[in-house]
Amino acid sequence: MTSGRVTIADVARRAGVSTAAVSKVVRGAYGVSAEMQAKVSQAIDELGYRPHAAARAMRGRTYxxxxxxxxxxxxxxxxxxxxxxxxxxxxxxxxxxxxxxxxxxxxxxxxxxxxxxxxxxxxxxxxxxxxxxxxxxxxxxxxxxxxxxxxxxxxxxxxxDDVMGARLVVDHLVGLGHTRIAHITHLERARAQGLPHTVRAEGYRQAMRAHGLADDMVATSFTEEGGYEGARELLARENRPTAIFAGADIAALGVLRAADEAGLSVPEDLSVAGYDNIGIASLKRISLTSVDQDxxxxxxxxxxxxxxxxxxxxxxxxxxxxxxxxxxxxxxxx
Amino acid sequence: MTSGRVTIADVARRAGVSTAAVSKVVRGAYGVSAEMQAKVSQAIDELGYRPHAAARAMRGRTYxxxxxxxxxxxxxxxxxxxxxxxxxxxxxxxxxxxxxxxxxxxxxxxxxxxxxxxxxxxxxxxxxxxxxxxxxxxxxxxxxxxxxxxxxxxxxxxxxDDVMGARLVVDHLVGLGHTRIAHITHLERARAQGLPHTVRAEGYRQAMRAHGLADDMVATSFTEEGGYEGARELLARENRPTAIFAGADIAALGVLRAADEAGLSVPEDLSVAGYDNIGIASLKRISLTSVDQDxxxxxxxxxxxxxxxxxxxxxxxxxxxxxxxxxxxxxxxx
DNA sequence: AAATTTGTGTAGAACGTTCTCCACTATCTA
DNA sequence: TAGATAGTGGAGAACGTTCTACACAAATTT
Incomplete structure (x- = not known):
């Protein structure tokens, strides 16, 4: 307690062996007799020794x-x-x-x-x-x-498999009779390839095309606010979509808010789907159709x-x- | 790239100074001339040197x-x-x-x-x-x-100030005319003192007493499930509470689910309040009265x-x- | 009986920093 | 001019591990 931390040298002294031997025991390395193992383990317990990660990092693993x-x-x-x-x-x-x-x-x-x-x-x-x-x-x-x-x-x-996830949503909505299905995606700032929102958007586009439908996307951000603004924009159009597929649940929550504010009831006037199946999506109050990715x-x-x-x-x-x-x-x- | 990491010694060699000098510059320590500072900084930039945290940890800070x-x-x-x-x-x-x-x-x-x-x-x-x-x-x-x-x-x-937070809720509910106000708290497993749920529960008790009302608590856990179960228990009583104050929003969400399932409308049949003012509490669909603690x-x-x-x-x-x-x-x- | 193998333990050099001394120069004071 | 004082740079000892090499003894093979 008083004199700082317990080191491998303290353990070695206590057990009457070399520091190398203690190191072997600690690491579970080859070449240790049962007797040595017992002696050192006991010393470790008695002193409450814990390996110092920084020192380990100098040579080997940090775990x-x-x-x-x-x-x-x-x-x-x-x-x-x-x-x-x-x-x-x-x-x-x-x-x-x-x-x-x-x-x-x-x-x-x-x-x-x-x-x-x-x-x-x-x-x-x-x-x-x-x-x-x-x-x-x-x-x-x-x-x-x-x-x-x-x-x-x-x-x-x-x-x-985000392409598949997007297709599941589109297929589901088309199956319900929707044709004007919009998608809210995340505006990519950096030139990074293959991010989920890009692939989801691409999957959405492919699935729409497969059904012979025109795609309709708006890019905001995957936040509650982003979903809200995206939905406001979509719902203000003359021929507004009957279904909105948000690329993330968090954004879908914003879509729900926009729908509520616009006096649209869900799902009667507007169907909403999200992605991620976050915990609150299952709340009765929210009851959000979503893609679950475990x-x-x-x-x-x-x-x-x-x-x-x-x-x-x-x-x-x-x-x-x-x-x-x-x-x-x-x-x-x- | 090929020969592993850049060390302070590499920088010293490049700048034609000692490692001690480089260390001083890196740490912004006293006793460095402007010239030295410039020379070393340049070498650092050229080599892309980054201090090795583990090595630092052996002597000083890890930051x-x-x-x-x-x-x-x-x-x-x-x-x-x-x-x-x-x-x-x-x-x-x-x-x-x-x-x-x-x-x-x-x-x-x-x-x-x-x-x-x-x-x-x-x-x-x-x-x-x-x-x-x-x-x-x-x-x-x-x-x-x-x-x-x-x-x-x-x-x-x-x-x-959890005592104050609990009082705010109780005062608010009493002001609305409620007298049967129940509280859902977290069951403490360990013998730890002064955890928020304990203090909130105590604050609730004090506030109820101050209004001359009897307290009614159930202890489950601060999870959606815990709130749900706590509410089910409370709502099953013959003389059920007209307001439930959950010690955490996450549990309040469970209360809302239980209310929905029991066919009770909020707030007409049951008032619900939470604690923490989590993001989704402000969603129109949830619209949860809550204590905000910034x-x-x-x-x-x-x-x-x-x-x-x-x-x-x-x-x-x-x-x-x-x-x-x-x-x-x-x-x-x- | 000698030579080899196997098993077990130790010495001691890294690893990349920090930091305490110490040395040296240049400036200032007496 | 000698002595003191800043100001600046460097040597080298830690810090607590890991791990390679090696030493030694015991067991096994020739």
Whole structure:
């Protein structure tokens, strides 16, 4: 207590062995007798020794995995995080989350910070960066990217099949008799390729074309406010859409607000669908038809791939998770 | 690129000076000439040098602050995090979040992990621990605790005035003519003192007494499900309450679901109020009367106090933030 | 019986910083 | 002119691990 932290040298002294031996025991390395193992373990317990991560980092592992969050406010993240931490629960890896913000610059600062802290691997959720920057990061550190299509050889990817998700929504709405189906997407600031909103928008376009329908998109942002403004714009048109498919639930909530304010009842006057199936979508009051992408599975998969890569795999893997359409009260027949 | 990371020695060689000099420049320490400063800065830029945090940690600072999150799913956290990161934006500190879970054991594991990684300071959000454990942590690392009443000399505290918040709700409901006002609180597993739910419950009790009314509480959990179950129990009573004050918005959402299922309209048949004023509370569809506690201010305050403490302050500070009642459509006259 | 293999433990050099001394020069004071 | 004082730069010892090389003993093979 008084004299600072307990080090491996203290343990070695207590057990009457060398620091190298203690290190072996701690790491579970080869070449330790049962007797040595017992002696050292006892000393560790008695002294309450905990390995100093920074010192470890100087030579080997830190046993720390970083998850870069692009937008803390997105209610979809907790599922992913739960998947990641759940999968890592019984390993000695620790997960630390880095709030990267939505700006490319702040995200880059965050990933740099994580690399500076010599994390063993990084999970990047919907990073807004160029492919080149991503490849540069992945060249130095094991990386798994979530939610970005078109994987690269340098890192693993876990994606939701957003094309399929968008098609599920369009098919559902067309099946209900809708023809004027609008889509609200996220305005991309950076020249990043393969972000979910882009793919969802593309999937929407394809699905509309497949049904011989004209697409109608407005680009705001994936926020409640963005959905609200997008919907206001769409609903002000002379020939307003009868259904709005927002690329994210959070935006769909804004659409619902705009509908309420415009005196339109959902789903009688306007059908609304979202994407992500966030928790509150199931509230009776909201009852939002949405595409579910099982964040826990995505998170757990990402964690698994990352550990594999840290432990030596070099061949790149892309894991695609199929989404499901959850039909609720916000969509109905025309 | 090919030969691993750029170190302070590389910079020193390039600039033709000693590593000690480079270190001084990097740290902005005293005793550097303008010429030296320029020479070294140029070499740093040319080589793209970044200090290795782990190596720094061996001797000095890591410039890393940890925030322990007790429940990632709580929609109230993003505000706090935004406050923290916002306040730290232009400093050289980096914020890393640790998902601690709701169990005392997992939270302890998380704080230990953060200490092992020699973070310069810790912000703990509603930690579920004994005062003794908290004091032990704070003895070794600067700590600011958010959302836990009854501060201790070893750490700083930032709290919402939960007694006042509860009183605001009760006063409001009584003003509307309600007398049978129930409260849903969180069942505490651990023997932790001064957690928000406890204080809110106590504030509710006091306020009811002040109005000469009998209190009626049920303890489930601060989740949508917990609110739902608590409300089901309350609404099943022969003399059911006319207003339910949930100790957290997330639970209030569950109350709304229970009301909907029971065929009760809000606020005509039942008034519902929550606490935290989470984003979706303002959605027209939800329109939940709630107590707002400005998470951003709380987060920013915590960050400020933590930095002060890291930089030498030892006198303990407790900062209390006054909440506001936001009246919306979920509460109405009896 | 000698040679080889296997098992177990240790010495000691990294790893990339920080920071305390110390040395040197140039300026100022007596 | 000698002595003191700033101001600036550098040497080198930490910090707490990991891990390669090696030493030694015991067991096994020739």
């Amino acid at each position: 720390t995995l970083g998850v870069m969050l692009s937008d803390t406010r997105n209610p979809f993240f907790p599922d992913i995080i739960e998947g990641v931490t759940g999968h890592l629960r019984d390993t000695e890896y620790q997960v630390l989350l880095g709030p990267g913000g939505i700006e490319p610059k702040t995200q880059a600062r965050m990933t740099d910070a994580m690399i500076d802290r010599s994390m063993d691997g990084l999970i990047l959720i919907s990073p807004v960066t160029t492919d080149a920057e991503l490849a540069a990061i992945a060249a130095g550190t094991p990386v798994v990217v979530i939610g970005r299509h078109g994987g690269a050889p340098a890192y693993d990817s876990v994606v939701d 964040g826990q599975v995505i998170g757990a998969t990402a964690a698994r791939l990352l550990v594999e890569r840290i432990e030596g795999r070099t061949r790149s893997v892309t894991s695609s998770v199929s989404p499901t359409l959850i039909v609720r009260g916000s969509t109905g027949p025309l | 890393t602050l940890g925030v322990m999150l007790s429940d990632t799913r709580n929609p109230f956290f993003p505000d706090i995090i935004e406050g923290v990161t916002g306040h730290l934006r232009d400093t050289e500190y980096q914020v890393l979040l640790g998902p601690g879970g709701i169990e005392p054991k997992t939270q302890a594991r998380m704080t230990d992990a953060m200490i092992d990684r020699s973070m310069d300071g810790l912000i703990l959000i509603s930690p579920v621990t004994t005062d003794a454990e908290l004091a032990a942590i704070a003895a070794g690392t600067p700590v600011v605790v958010i959302g836990r009443h009854g501060g201790a000399p070893a750490y700083d505290s930032v709290v919402d 998470g951003q201010v709380i987060g920013a305050t915590a960050a400020r106090l933590l930095v002060e403490r890291i930089e030498g302050r030892t006198r303990s500070v407790t900062s209390s933030v006054s909440p506001t009642l936001i009246v919306r459509g979920s509460t109405g006259p009896l």
